[in-house]
Amino acid sequence: MQATTTRRPDLTVAGARPRLGRGADPYLLLVPALAVLFLVSVYPTIYAFYLSLTTHVGGVNEFVGLENYAQMVRDPLFWDSLRVTATFVIGVIAIELALGLGLALLLNQGLPGEWFFRTLLVLPMAATPIVVALAWRIMLNSTFGIVNYVLGLFGIPPQGWLGSAQLALPTLMLIDAWQWTPFVALILLAGLQSLPRGPLEAARLDGATEFQVFRHITVPLLGRVIAIAAVFRFVDAVKTFDIIYGTTGGGPGTTTQTTNIFSFLTGFRWGQLGYAAAIAITLTFVVSLIAARLLSSSSD
Amino acid sequence: MRRNTIGALVDELDRGRLSRRQFLARASLLGVSLGAASALYAARAGEVAAQATPAGGAAAAPATGNIDWQQASGQTLRVPMQTHPTTTAIMEVLPEFEALTGIKVQIEELDWSVLHEKILTDFQSGSGTYDAVMHGCYTTPLYATNGWVEDLTTYLDDPALTDTSWFDVDDLFAPSRELLTWEEGQFGLPVYSQSDLLYYRTDLYESAGLAVPETLEEYAANAQTLNNPPSLYGTAMWGSKDQSPPIFFIYLHAFGGEYLDADWNPTINNEAGVAALTAYADILKTAGPPGIASWGFPETNNAFTAALLGHTLQATVFAPGYQAETAPVRGKVGYAVTPKGPVQRGYSTFAMSLAISSRTERKTAAWLFIQWALSKGVCKATTLSGDRGDSPRASTWTDPEVRGVWDALGMGEWADITLEGMSKAVYPNASNPVCTSFEPRFPEYLQTRDHLGAAISSVLAGSDEPKAALDKAAQQIRAVLEHAGYYNASS
Numbered sequence: 001m002q003a004t005t006t007r008r009p010d011l012t013v014a015g016a017r018p019r020l021g022r023g024a025d026p027y028l029l030l031v032p033a034l035a036v037l038f039l040v041s042v043y044p045t046i047y048a049f050y051l052s053l054t055t056h057v058g059g060v061n062e063f064v065g066l067e068n069y070a071q072m073v074r075d076p077l078f079w080d081s082l083r084v085t086a087t088f089v090i091g092v093i094a095i096e097l098a099l100g101l102g103l104a105l106l107l108n109q110g111l112p113g114e115w116f117f118r119t120l121l122v123l124p125m126a127a128t129p130i131v132v133a134l135a136w137r138i139m140l141n142s143t144f145g146i147v148n149y150v151l152g153l154f155g156i157p158p159q160g161w162l163g164s165a166q167l168a169l170p171t172l173m174l175i176d177a178w179q180w181t182p183f184v185a186l187i188l189l190a191g192l193q194s195l196p197r198g199p200l201e202a203a204r205l206d207g208a209t210e211f212q213v214f215r216h217i218t219v220p221l222l223g224r225v226i227a228i229a230a231v232f233r234f235v236d237a238v239k240t241f242d243i244i245y246g247t248t249g250g251g252p253g254t255t256t257q258t259t260n261i262f263s264f265l266t267g268f269r270w271g272q273l274g275y276a277a278a279i280a281i282t283l284t285f286v287v288s289l290i291a292a293r294l295l296s297s298s299s300d
Numbered sequence: 301m302r303r304n305t306i307g308a309l310v311d312e313l314d315r316g317r318l319s320r321r322q323f324l325a326r327a328s329l330l331g332v333s334l335g336a337a338s339a340l341y342a343a344r345a346g347e348v349a350a351q352a353t354p355a356g357g358a359a360a361a362p363a364t365g366n367i368d369w370q371q372a373s374g375q376t377l378r379v380p381m382q383t384h385p386t387t388t389a390i391m392e393v394l395p396e397f398e399a400l401t402g403i404k405v406q407i408e409e410l411d412w413s414v415l416h417e418k419i420l421t422d423f424q425s426g427s428g429t430y431d432a433v434m435h436g437c438y439t440t441p442l443y444a445t446n447g448w449v450e451d452l453t454t455y456l457d458d459p460a461l462t463d464t465s466w467f468d469v470d471d472l473f474a475p476s477r478e479l480l481t482w483e484e485g486q487f488g489l490p491v492y493s494q495s496d497l498l499y500y501r502t503d504l505y506e507s508a509g510l511a512v513p514e515t516l517e518e519y520a521a522n523a524q525t526l527n528n529p530p531s532l533y534g535t536a537m538w539g540s541k542d543q544s545p546p547i548f549f550i551y552l553h554a555f556g557g558e559y560l561d562a563d564w565n566p567t568i569n570n571e572a573g574v575a576a577l578t579a580y581a582d583i584l585k586t587a588g589p590p591g592i593a594s595w596g597f598p599e600t601n602n603a604f605t606a607a608l609l610g611h612t613l614q615a616t617v618f619a620p621g622y623q624a625e626t627a628p629v630r631g632k633v634g635y636a637v638t639p640k641g642p643v644q645r646g647y648s649t650f651a652m653s654l655a656i657s658s659r660t661e662r663k664t665a666a667w668l669f670i671q672w673a674l675s676k677g678v679c680k681a682t683t684l685s686g687d688r689g690d691s692p693r694a695s696t697w698t699d700p701e702v703r704g705v706w707d708a709l710g711m712g713e714w715a716d717i718t719l720e721g722m723s724k725a726v727y728p729n730a731s732n733p734v735c736t737s738f739e740p741r742f743p744e745y746l747q748t749r750d751h752l753g754a755a756i757s758s759v760l761a762g763s764d765e766p767k768a769a770l771d772k773a774a775q776q777i778r779a780v781l782e783h784a785g786y787y788n789a790s791s
Contacts, residue, residue: 056424056446071783077776141599142591143533143608158530160591163539165763168594249413251541252593253758253769268417270747271442273424 045284052277061274068278078279080254081262084169088258089237091173092180093230099177100184100229105214107185108192118189121182129179133246136175137162140247162248168256175243180236184229191225192218231294238287259283306330313344322392325685329396329677334684334701364400365463365675372665373402379669380408381434382415382652385620386492389686390673397672403665412597413542416746423448428659432666434491437479437651442743444482450656451485455667467671471693475722476651479737488653489674490692494617495721496550496648497714501526502634504610512636516554516579519611519639523587526610534587535611536600537580539760541753543596547613548756549739550648551576553727554641559740559752562732564786566777568752569770572643577766579641581759593761605629613638615650616718617690623709624687635714638721648738649725651692689718744784751776 052068054061072078103121107114124132139146140161148158161171195218203213219226241260244250250257250265257265259279267276306327313323320341327337381387391407398404410418419433423443435443443449455461456469469477469489476490498519500512504526513519523534538547552559557572567573584592587610589603597614604612605621607628622633638646654673656666672678679691683702689711696702697719706715725738734740739749755773758764764772781787 075779141602143530143589143599143603144606148530152530158590160589160594160761163591163594163757163761165593165758165761168761248594249540249542251754251757252539252761253541253754253763255758255761255763265750268421269750270744271420271424271446 045281048277049281051274052281053274055274056271064274068275069282071275072278072282077254077257077262078259081257081259084254084256085238085258085260088169088173088176088240088256089234091170092176092237093233095173095177096181096184096233097226097230099181100188101226103181103185104188104192107189118186121185123182124179125183127179129242130246132175132179133243136243137247140171163252165252165255168248168252172244172247172256175247176237176240179243180233184233187229187232188222188225191222195221227294227297231291234294235287235291238283306332310340310344313341321685325389325393325681326396328681328684329393331677334705364677365466365671367459367461367463369401369668371460372662372668375662375665376404376406377431377662377665377669378406378408378429379432379434379666380410380415380418380430383409383411384492384652385617385687386652386682386690387434389682389688390491390678392685393678393681397669400672401665401668403668405669423657423659426659428657430657431660431662432654432656432670434652434654435488437476437488437490437653438739438741438745438749440480440487440653440655441482441741441745443655444485444487445743448658449487450658450663451487452489452656452667452670453486455656455671456486461664461667462671467675468695471676471695472674473651473692473694473722475649475725476692479649479651479741480653480655482741488655489670490651491654491674492617492688492690493649493651493692493722494615494690495650495718495725496547496614496638497616497717497721498611498613498636498638499604499619499622500611500634500636501607501609501629501632503632504532505634512634513639516551516583516639516641519613520579520583520587523583523611527587529589531608533589533603533609535583535613536588536592536595536603536609537584537613538596538600539584539588539592539757540594540596541757542750543753544756544760545749545753546648546650546739548577548580548752550613550638550646551580551641553646553648553738554638554644555579556641556643558729558732558735560732560734560777562734564734564781566774566781568777569767569774573770574767576641577756577759577770580756581766584760585762593757607632616714616721617688619711619714620687620689620709623711631710635711635717637717645724647721647724649722650738689714744780748777748780751780 051061053063053065055064055068056062107118140148142148142158142160142163145161147161152158159167161167199217199221200213203217208216238258239260240258241264244256244258244261245264248256250261260283263276263279263283266279267273309318309323309326309330312318318326323341324334324337327340328334332340381390387407387409394405394407416435416439419430419435422429423446433449440449444451456464456467472490473493476493477486480486480488480490498513500522504510505512505522508525510522510525511518513522519535525534526532527534538544552568552573555572555576557570557576558567561567589595589608597618600609600612600614601618601621603609604618605627619633619635621627622629624630638648654670656663656670660666674692676693676695679693679696680699680702682688683691683696684705689706691697697715703712703715706712726736727738728736739745751773755764755769759766759769
């Protein structure tokens with residue numbers, strides 16, 4: 001007891017510990033978060049980049065510089081996969097924004113039972129994507145699937161949804177829209193509910209029709225929120241894996257082989273981890289660039 | 301200490317721990333005949349005062365070979381295996397192995413489509429999670445060249461590890477063992493073996509007055525005759541990108557085509573290749589279900605079982621499933637040898653392998669498991685109890701008890717056709733040593749095969765003509781081989 005009481009004033013007099021503490025504490029508090037971020041995000045990315053400069057030969061990694069990237073640029077399958085990815089991403093964003101905005105407007109009317117529908121909307125998002133894929137694969141089966149059965153009641157002949165070059169990619173877009181439109185709707189609904197009442201009421205008083213209010217007041221005011229929803233969906237749609245892998249696996253042919261699927265096949269099926277890493281790094285880079293661009297242009 | 305006596309098994313049964321299937325399989329492993337085991341089960345399960353003493357049936361030869369089975373006792377193995385009737389049947393008799401050896405086996409059941417991908421990830425990352433693996437024969441060259449799996453020759457030759465006369469490696473089908481070799485080494489042993497055959501609906505054949513097709517042309521004509529969508533489609537065969545190649549190879553051989561020439565140049569797009577793909581696509585487009593380009597064996601199998609197809613040309617292993625008591629096609633399935641093409645009959649074979657990971661420290665335990673799982677006793681017991689019809693051992697197929705069960709289900713012909721298909725699936729060609737087996741064998745094969753699969757499915761999906769699709773595939777196959785250094789002038 002005696003010893004501690006005599007030592008304490010010494011430290012206070014020196015003044016070093018409190019000052020150091022005040023300066024370092026915030027950083028110390030950040031350490032756990034930074035460590036997690038480093039372990040789960042930074043380190044894997046750096047390691048993937050290192051892998052992309054190597055090739056696996058007879059059980060060892062051999063450094064090959066940028067050869068994997070050179071191979072990628074010459075590979076028609078890579079360019080084909082980029083085209084598929086772009087079509088898929090643009091398609092799903094367009095469908096989900098249009099349907100999402102409609103749903104958000106509906107839910108913003110204060111209709112009875114709104115809470116119920118809002119809860120219902122969360123369900124598709126909560127489902128595991130691979131389960132969603134397998135469920136749709138069964139429902140879309142051309143001989144015993146329920147989709148063709150229901151269409152058959154209206155005299156529409158059975159369709160090969162996942163096995164047709166024309167239908168496969170649009171079908172995947174619809175599955176994605178089924179799962180992710182609610183997400184867009186909820187973001188837009190939050191945006192709608194935070195809009196200032198003033199301009200809307202002023203426009204109505206001035207005799208604007210509901211469509212004019214929507215077109216000239218609501219949509220412009222909502223611009224920022226729409227952009228954020230679009231960026232979220234853009235980043236996620238590029239990464240879509242389970243829904244495609246679990247239904248078509250990239251087929252028929254390569255009609256649904258997105259860059260993400262192509263990279264997966266290359267690394268985990270064909271055993272070329274280095275080449276797969278090069279594709280993944282390139283994709284990450286391109287996605288980050290476009291997302292940053294979208295975000296900055298929406299804040300202007 | 302050892303629990304595996306018929307008495308212990310009956311005790312387990314009495315305590316209600318075993319199903320009929322499990323009891324029959326494990327009793328068979330202990331050397332009890334099927335008839336005796338059935339009677340014993342009936343007596344016990346029916347709670348008839350069991351006068352039939354266990355000893356009555358158990359007078360049989362020792363079921364295990366003469367080595368020290370306890371030499372790796374206490375270890376635990378992790379083994380990824382395909383979700384498959386064979387795996388289920390082996391899992392049902394695993395308690396016998398654990399009692400015999402003191403080794404625990406954790407089997408991780410994985411769907412066909414992810415099995416290779418999970419194993420490859422484990423091997424590439426060097427994490428060494430798996431001790432033994434089950435994988436398709438076409439990945440043997442890839443795993444062997446990378447040094448990921450063990451050459452089993454040393455294990456087979458070591459008397460401390462293998463009772464040679466009891467294990468009788470020569471009884472495992474030679475064509476299947478051949479598929480699992482690479483450069484003089486035996487890098488796995490077959491856990492199941494199969495071929496392909498034509499399944500047709502006997503009831504529909506009878507009412508339409510059709511004759512069993514001898515040629516692929518007659519098969520196509522019969523399929524078109526039966527085709528009556530949407531309640532019945534003439535036929536279905538695998539059309540998806542990752543699963544179509546093995547069935548297409550039957551057509552390719554039948555038309556005299558080849559994958560590569562002697563200098564590794566792709567020849568898949570030559571006249572014979574294009575004719576084969578044209579025929580394959582024609583029958584499926586005129587008499588197959590819509591969306592066939594996304595169909596693999598689950599779809600084909602479900603549709604045939606549900607009586608939605610007039611034919612299917614696919615793996616022999618599915619036959620026992622069609623005779624299951626709940627199957628709508630039970631008793632209405634006919635079996636025929638794969639029809640002939642213009643050049644020859646496209647006999648086929650395929651094997652799944654059990655192999656030991658080179659990274660594991662539990663190699664002895666892994667080998668004991670493989671030796672036991674592929675033994676005559678286990679192959680027979682699991683065939684008698686389960687839905688499997690793919691034993692890799694000749695002795696199972698000639699066993700009178702097994703034949704008795706199959707004959708009762710009308711599957712005798714199926715068994716003969718399967719054996720014929722497997723044994724004849726070799727394509728010797730003195731001028732082209734590259735492609736002498738049913739599917740070519742080299743480390744990059746799976747990647748090139750996926751390019752062929754994409755071509756087949758794009759034709760079936762209607763987005764490409766056979767010639768254009770195969771030209772593209774040939775180009776992609778060439779790019780893969782070029783990158784791997786097959787055309788380097790120096791070598």
